Amino acid sequence: MQKKIWLPENEMPTHWYNVVADMPNAPAPPLGPDGQPVGPDALSAIFPQAIIEQEMSAERWIKIPDEVREKLLLWRPTPLVRATELEKALGTPCKIFFKNEAVSPAGSHKPNSAIPQAYYNKQEGVKRLITETGAGQWGSSLALAGNMFDLDVRICMVKVSYDQKPYRRLLMQTWGGNVFASPTDMTQVGRDVLTKDPDSQGSLGIAIAEAVEEAGGNPEANYALGSVLNHVLLHQTIIGQEAKKQLEMVGEYPDMVFAPSGGGSNLGGLAFPFFADKAAGKDVRLVGVEPTSCPSLTKGEYTYDYGDSSGLTPMMKMYTLGHDFMPPGIHAGGLRYHGQSALVSQLHHEGLLEAMAVGQTETFEAGVLFARTEGIVPAPESNHAIAAVIQEALRCKETGEAKTLLFNLSGHGHFDMSSYDRFFKGELEDYEYPEEAIKASLATLPKF
Amino acid sequence: MQKKIWLPENEMPTHWYNVVADMPNAPAPPLGPDGQPVGPDALSAIFPQAIIEQEMSAERWIKIPDEVREKLLLWRPTPLVRATELEKALGTPCKIFFKNEAVSPAGSHKPNSAIPQAYYNKQEGVKRLITETGAGQWGSSLALAGNMFDLDVRICMVKVSYDQKPYRRLLMQTWGGNVFASPTDMTQVGRDVLTKDPDSQGSLGIAIAEAVEEAGGNPEANYALGSVLNHVLLHQTIIGQEAKKQLEMVGEYPDMVFAPSGGGSNLGGLAFPFFADKAAGKDVRLVGVEPTSCPSLTKGEYTYDYGDSSGLTPMMKMYTLGHDFMPPGIHAGGLRYHGQSALVSQLHHEGLLEAMAVGQTETFEAGVLFARTEGIVPAPESNHAIAAVIQEALRCKETGEAKTLLFNLSGHGHFDMSSYDRFFKGELEDYEYPEEAIKASLATLPKF
Incomplete structure (x- = not known):
């Protein structure tokens, strides 16, 4: 009996499968603070066009x-x-x-998405990708991917993890990622937190807010997310x-x-x-x-x-x-x-x-x-x-x-x-x- | 072009290759303290018979x-x-x-030898394997292998590594290995070292001596080595x-x-x-x-x-x-x-x-x-x-x-x-x- 089943390299899938095409009902749209559906424009400050199209697509195969x-x-x-x-x-x-x-x-499975995300950003002229990471699975995957396409990758790592999980931080650094203990003093969000509590241990919420702020404020930078979307x-x-x-x-x-x-x-x-x-x-x-x-x-x-x-x-x-x-x-x-x-x-x-x-x-x-x-x-x-x-x-x-x-x-x-x-x-x-x-x-x- | 070349499972080698068969000269024999070649008997206190035969063999394929x-x-x-x-x-x-x-x-490659060593010991009725480890590559491989054949595995880990490299120690424990900071108080060698220096950080030499002492003194226990032989x-x-x-x-x-x-x-x-x-x-x-x-x-x-x-x-x-x-x-x-x-x-x-x-x-x-x-x-x-x-x-x-x-x-x-x-x-x-x-x-x- 065979223990491991290997698929030949030339049979690796050529297309991603979009489940939206087979769902019995269209997906409920994302809504803005006014309760109205959010259009592609709202996302273009932080995501490349190709990613936004995929986010909205109903095509079965991409x-x-x-x-x-x-x-x-x-x-x-x-x-x-x-x-x-x-x-x-x-x-x-x-x-x-x-x-x-x-x-x-x-x-982990995370590089499966980090690599296409880095690729599409590179294609559209982005120079820097910013993301947050908790334990570091996604951050390390984006560091790996950014290095492949010569992108500057910045990772806001929740401070308590930054201090307690040095090995995964070092993994990101080995792939050339720039890791910052969040809250940082690079963003308004981070500075506000540090003013109130200079010893803040950070949280994933703060790290996301920092990453989104930095990506949104820099036309050559984008944000990248490792799940949910x-x-x-x-x-x-x-x-x-x-x-x-x-x-x-x-x-x-x-x-x-x-x-x-x-x-x-x-x-x-x-x-x-x-x-x-x-x-x-x-x-x-x-x-x-x-x-x-x-x-x-x-x-x-x-x-x-x-x-x-x-x-x-x-x-x-x-x-x-x-x-x-x-x-x-x-x-x-x-x-x-x-x-x-x-x-x-x-x-x-x-x-x-x-x-x-x-x-x-x-x-x-x-x-x-x-x-x-x-x-x-x-x-x-x-x-x-x-x-x-x-x-x-x-x-x-x-x-x-x-x-x-x-x-x-x-x-x-x-x-x-x-x-x-x-x-x-x-x-x-x-x-x-x-x-x-x-x-x-x-x-x-x-x-x- | 193919990136990774996979060998089908049914083509995994069925025999080990013994280089002795093709060496232009027979290997120089190991010598005892008297300068005389050491025979198989000298090794039988700490190794199983099948391993000793392999150690001495000139057969090309085993x-x-x-x-x-x-x-x-x-x-x-x-x-x-x-x-x-x-x-x-x-x-x-x-x-x-x-x-x-x-x-x-x-x-690492270490389990390639840990597994047959555990197997032959099990076959010959041994209940416990003892070894030393520095950084932990060999110790973790023997813990993995011992667990496969239901052997009690004891690993004398150099104390400084035991304290500084807890992750690899935990890997051994996950596979059921018993890890001791060497010098231990289980052996005469260890007790002597601790009497002289209660704060000894250990060394690979001490750990080997402890493992060999414990294996030699217990008829149901053997020693296992991860390289050299x-x-x-x-x-x-x-x-x-x-x-x-x-x-x-x-x-x-x-x-x-x-x-x-x-x-x-x-x-x-x-x-x-x-x-x-x-x-x-x-x-x-x-x-x-x-x-x-x-x-x-x-x-x-x-x-x-x-x-x-x-x-x-x-x-x-x-x-x-x-x-x-x-x-x-x-x-x-x-x-x-x-x-x-x-x-x-x-x-x-x-x-x-x-x-x-x-x-x-x-x-x-x-x-x-x-x-x-x-x-x-x-x-x-x-x-x-x-x-x-x-x-x-x-x-x-x-x-x-x-x-x-x-x-x-x-x-x-x-x-x-x-x-x-x-x-x-x-x-x-x-x-x-x-x-x-x-x-x-x-x-x-x-x-x-």
């Missing part, structure tokens, strides 16, 4: 530029792996496959397309597809190409797995909310915990977001995509079992999908169902070992975000 | 057990990659290929065999083969299968690349010396700087060894394998250029091979020679980012180990 494919070939197609050793340890009748996105230079999910669909081809090579098709669910790029990337089949009548279940501490899909409300915590961005119709949601300090940094991609949200709202929440301790238990069977130490985000797959595989062991399960191993945990340390020491908490807090936060929103 | 192949398939065959982006950056007429051993779960190099020849097949798939053969050279497992693993062709008349140059701070092949003497710094092991005929050589605190921990594999040493002595030394700063410059072109951040050890390849590629740019160059990317640098930090801060030193110190150290040795 061509991947040759220059982007050439760079993706550094590590793509990624392997699809049969988790034989995990199957044995569980004693399950299920077949478990995972798509290994951890093999990218940055160690339609174009980001579009770029990630290369994952699911490859997985479909690879499963086909061994005569398989998944009954269920699992991915961690934070801003949606991980989930959309793997699941949307399977949604195309589901829309055509195929029986396949798509499942987003989120933390119980940040349960936007399972406990949030489907309503218009801001994309950022400061209320600067247009409002999107999405599952949200309220934009002033204060995420507890859980270790899956990539899943600490108050909202959810509008596309994922709409599909979930329409009953076409499921969601479940898993507690933090269970996710690390799953990750350690995975490391001790399949070898790879997963990122804390990926542990959510693994925990869900293990639940299903053990359920099937009871019922005797021999399902085919597929999940996204979105990244490795080499830069997250301190989180494993806290798990081994029994210091991790299983935080359930209180429903009253969600209600109180959502009550402050304007209703459209 | 079968890889099916159970070992099954585990190696978790990540093998590893990709052979054409370093197209590095070639462009250098503007060289050369073709540069690298074998990417960084894709293993432990992030014949059987370790044997297990690593899967690297070069795969690389040959992969080059053949694209119609190439290397003019020169480069690998970092510390204890010899990296170099022997890639180069020995090409030596088989060289012995049959093929024109191929094999080059070991070592640090100027630890120049055993380029400045050491070819003589009998102890394998460890305390003089406990049998003596081997090898290039050595003297077993009481004090390696400076360079950042390629895997290359800080006073001696060199007896097999590599003999081939070098007979003019069949070349060696060169590179300064530390140049190796990190090479690693950063590699990361900024090919994406992957290399281990400091691997940077030595990259620096040598860059030297040759630039030399060929001058002369117009279009050579095919192959090197071993033996590991990634995800757990070595603090070394990159010191490089970026300009804090790395280019240490040249003084020849007088080598002479003084070697003068103390008995001559055989």
Whole structure:
């Protein structure tokens, strides 16, 4: 039996798949503060034209530029792996496959979108890209991508992470990225924060506001976002397309597809190409797995909310915990977001995509079992999908169902070992975000 | 043009290649303190019979057990990659290929030997494996392997690394390894050291002595070594065999083969299968690349010396700087060894394998250029091979020679980012180990 299924390089997808073309209803548009739909012009200060077109597009297939494919070939197609050793340890009748996105230079799926974003900005004469990063997965991917197309990349890294996670900061610097501890003194937002509190440890909300301010005020600079938006999910669909081809090579098709669910790029990337089949009548279940501490899909409300915590961005119709949601300090940094991609949200709202929440301790238990069977130490985000797959595989062991399960191993945990340390020491908490807090936060929103 | 060359799983080598069969002269035997050759019995207290047989064997091909192949398939065959982006950056007429051993779960080539060692010990009823580790590459690989065959793995980690490199320690713990800061109070050696100096920071010499003492005193425990010995190099020849097949798939053969050279497992693993062709008349140059701070092949003497710094092991005929050589605190921990594999040493002595030394700063410059072109951040050890390849590629740019160059990317640098930090801060030193110190150290040795 084959352990790893390799797709030949010349079969790497040539187009991204746009799920909008197959959704039963058109996506709800983003709205401005006046409650009116936001047009492309509002975005042109911070995004290149090609990205704005993708954000608004309803075309089913969008061509991947040759220059982007050439760079993706550094590590793509990624392997699809049969988790034989995990199957044995569980004693399950299920077949478990995972798509290994951890093999990218940055160690996660994030470069799949960072590279086209850098490319389109370069094409349109942009000299500098600015972004924010929490734990550093997206920041390191954009540093890698910016270096490929000779762009100056500036990363506002939340100060507490800047100080506590020096390794991922160094990774960005190795690829030539300029990393700043946010709040910085380069922006008005940053200076205001520092005036009030010179010892501020920063937050993702402040870092986003700083990045957007600097990008908006400089005609040669743009902003880049690593999840949530339609174009980001579009770029990630290369994952699911490859997985479909690879499963086909061994005569398989998944009954269920699992991915961690934070801003949606991980989930959309793997699941949307399977949604195309589901829309055509195929029986396949798509499942987003989120933390119980940040349960936007399972406990949030489907309503218009801001994309950022400061209320600067247009409002999107999405599952949200309220934009002033204060995420507890859980270790899956990539899943600490108050909202959810509008596309994922709409599909979930329409009953076409499921969601479940898993507690933090269970996710690390799953990750350690995975490391001790399949070898790879997963990122804390990926542990959510693994925990869900293990639940299903053990359920099937009871019922005797021999399902085919597929999940996204979105990244490795080499830069997250301190989180494993806290798990081994029994210091991790299983935080359930209180429903009253969600209600109180959502009550402050304007209703459209 | 193909970027990555994948070998199908069913073409992964079924046998290890034993270079002894093709060496023009039989290997010089290891000697005991009396100057007499050491027989298999002397090793049986700490090694299983199958390993001792391999250590002494002159058979050309030794079968890889099916159970070992099954585990190696978790990540093998590893990709052979054409370093197209590095070639462009250098503007060289050369073709540069690298074998990417960084894709293993432990992030280096070390599991190639850890897995068979764990397997043979399990087969012979051993319950516990004990080893030492400096920076942690070998310790993490043995933890991974021990977990696969349900062995208790104990790792004596040099205390200064235990304290300063918690991430790699956590990696060992994730795979179930028991890590102890050496000196420990579990052994006589450790207790003696602690009595004299309760604050001892440890050394690799102390850690080896502790591991050997504990393994020798427990009939259910054995010792495992990650480099230097014949059987370790044997297990690593899967690297070069795969690389040959992969080059053949694209119609190439290397003019020169480069690998970092510390204890010899990296170099022997890639180069020995090409030596088989060289012995049959093929024109191929094999080059070991070592640090100027630890120049055993380029400045050491070819003589009998102890394998460890305390003089406990049998003596081997090898290039050595003297077993009481004090390696400076360079950042390629895997290359800080006073001696060199007896097999590599003999081939070098007979003019069949070349060696060169590179300064530390140049190796990190090479690693950063590699990361900024090919994406992957290399281990400091691997940077030595990259620096040598860059030297040759630039030399060929001058002369117009279009050579095919192959090197071993033996590991990634995800757990070595603090070394990159010191490089970026300009804090790395280019240490040249003084020849007088080598002479003084070697003068103390008995001559055989």
